[in-house]
Amino acid sequence: MNKTSKPFYKKIWFWIITILALFVLIDGAYGAGKSSNDSDNTKTEQKSENKTTEESDDTNDDTNDEEIYTGERGDQISMDNLAILQAYYKIKLGDLMKSGQGGTSYKKVKKIFNSSPSETSSSETSGVKTELAIWRYEDVTITVTFVNNHAVGSAETGLRWKRAKPTFTKKTYNKLSGDLNSEKAYKKFGIPDEVTQMLIFGSYKTKFTWFTGLKGSLGANVSLDFTGESLTGKSQYGLK
Template sequence: MAKKIKDDKGNVYIQKKPFYKRVWFWILAIIVVFVVGGALGGGSKNDSKSNNSTSTSSSSKDKVISKDTELRNKFDAIKVGDLMNSGNGGSTFDEVKASLGSPNSTSTTDLQGVSVKTDTWSKNGVTILIQFENDKVVSKDITGFKFKKRDEKLTLAEFNQIQNGVSYDEMVSKFGEPDSLNEMVISGETTLTAIWLTGIKGGLGANVTLQFTNGQLTSKMQSELE
């Protein structure tokens, strides 16, 4: 709540609460930590597998694929609600549990009366991380998943032509669905972080990360594209 301050001349000023003391700021910080941690964790597993491989050809990276297409479809079906609106619009915990089963691990963080629960499901190297507020999904993340080998449409030349503002649907139509995906909704704003590991031209470790806000591209990164 804003605080009123009166100076020596009787003037009244409104002192607003610093952004770093607001609930939404710290909840967002926690979500970012979990998302980054999950992505790095998934990357570490993939790097470990790559180091044990005797082949370094670009085609070999696509031989390590996920057979859990059903698991991916279940992930895609999970709806994400608005964190700042008690998760309204998101799938419930019971709905997620009915689809994915019981989580492998659970942790809960309480911040100024707001409880955010993080559940993790792991299967065959694929990790799904779901966060709940008021028992409704407010963010979802999948790492470790790879689609089957597909045409290498996303090259360095194609990447350089991608402009901010292009739609997520257009990118999926052109290059296929991303292998890893994170989605969250905060105050009506949907953020998607999509990572392509297959269908791209490059050596081992090549990847493309595109971030979208309300379906429009806002940033892009790539590593080892050719």
């Protein structure tokens, strides 16, 4: 009996380690790949904290006719990027510990984005197939992790909102408490620039990251970690 249970637990922890490693790579690779653009955007945000609607719009200078979406806080993105974001949130995640059961299938995700991914990679261990699919757009990168053909994790990176007003200062960051849930975070600080999600042991693990609208030094950012709807961790760099 010991011989049959041991591989089972090894397989579970293999899944956890594999998916966590993939998301570490996502955070690092796509953050680094966008670093030069992020620096320019962050610098613009710093100069325009009190004039956000007038400045930090270099990327839109050549696309004056581009349709713009304006959110509740007055934050703006292009309608094209909004469509990508809406498609991203249509992806349903399955529980990693249940082989992704209930998660959106690979075939359906391709239908949601109306295209095959820009690139893929896959591996298989002990009969467990893990696949990483990446959709690259002009401003946004969508990454979805599949286990046995079902989505178990996803990430949206590269999106940068044009903020109508500041999102975080060091003072507001220090006041964050455990009663902050994801819905309140959306309403108070605006839709995050980047999102990473995973469903494991029946709980959603979500990371929100803001790069825009921050009062801080070049490269400032804020990340909030949620388990379910509860704030479980936070980190910041460069806030003032």
